Amino acid sequence: MAIQILVVHEYTVIQKIANNYILTEYSDAVVKTFSTTLAAIEELKTVKYDIVLCAMEMPKMDGIAFSEAILETINKDTHFVIMTSNYDDKNIKAYKQLGINHILSIPFTQPQLTTLIQGIVDPRSKRVFERFVIQDTEVLIQVGNETLKAKLINIGLNGLLCELKHQKAYDRILQGNKLSLRFSGSYETVVANDIQSAMMRISVTDWDDNNLPISLRIAFRFVDMPKKTRNIIQKAIKNSANELTLAETKALEQIMAQEFKPEV
Structure with missing residues (x-):
């Protein structure tokens, strides 16, 4: 439940x-x-x-x-x-x-x-595995000669969860087991390539008017990757572990300022 x-x-x-x-x-x-x-x-x-x-x-x-x-x-x-x-x-x-x-x-x-x-x-x-949010990160799923772009939901050293909105590719997504990650924002624009993975779970999160899936959440387990790629992922996770996004930080600073504003 x-x-x-x-x-x-x-x-x-x-x-x-x-x-x-x-x-x-x-x-x-x-x-x-x-x-x-x-x-x-x-x-x-x-x-x-x-x-x-x-x-x-x-x-x-x-x-x-x-x-x-x-x-x-x-x-x-x-x-x-x-x-x-x-x-x-x-x-x-x-x-x-x-x-x-x-x-x-x-x-x-x-x-x-x-x-x-x-x-x-x-x-x-x-x-x-410990999971972390790394904002504005794309998961690139290689399916044959096609690359599908998904949104990273969370990630750890052993795997990740992503969201895919690519209706025409759903019949081929099970063939995708090679990933890349494109980090951006405060993590610099860098790509972690050649991640061999295994699909662990797939679930539908949204449907169209004809009850066909338009959004999938997919969990991948990492099987193998180059040392350089692992170092990139480790650095991104370390940076995100205790970090709020810039927008959240600014909003919270405003709230804190209001809470501690002296009464007049």
């Missing part, structure tokens, strides 16, 4: 970042977002969730009051995560004394969020 997650934050940019990070790791997750705790608590009275994430700094009802209000709903046993920009030992200790054991700093990276979620939903399991 798909994991059900509710995200509560006053700013839509945080909602979108959390939503994107969650769906990158858990493509079948159901994520719902709210801008107010009052609206969210009404939702929690009738809809069951697996995890609830809420910002500490919320108008009218802050994160602590919200966590207490949840106890009066059908989600009283749901895992609760507080999100806060005041992430230090003193505040962490205070939250835990209140029974809030899951704390996420703002800003947060994709690995930080998904590792926290994984620890909640299945703390005994280990991920097959």
Whole structure:
């Protein structure tokens, strides 16, 4: 069954970042977002969730009051995560004394969020491989004499997940086992070539009006690659591991400035 997650934050940019990070790791997750705790608590009275994430700094009802209000709903046993920009030992200790054991700093990276979620939903399991988001990266899939361009969803040292929107190529995609990666943006424009791979999983994520697939998500396992290619991938992963995109960073800086703006 798909994991059900509710995200509560006053700013839509945080909602979108959390939503994107969650769906990158858990493509079948159901994520719902709210801008107010009052609206969210009404939702929690009738809809069951697996995890609830809420910002500490919320108008009218802050994160602590919200966590207490949840106890009066059908989600009283749901895992609760507080999100806060005041992430230090003193505040962490205070939250835990209140029974809030899951704390996420703002800003947060994709690995930080998904590792926290994984620890909640299945703390005994280990991920097959660490996966990271590397923005604006193309996956080039070689099928015979044709090269199909897909969007990278996430990547690790042992494999990747990509999204392909190329309707005419679906009947031939199973023949594609040679990949290249084209990195850009803050990772410089560089291509990692000659990746021998094995297709592990393929799923349809969107259909046209005739119920024919128009979008596929494909998971590849890396089998072999040149040393130079592996070094390029390792460098890109290292750079992305604790990095937010430029747009996200600017948005979060604006939010932080507003939160700490002195009252007049």
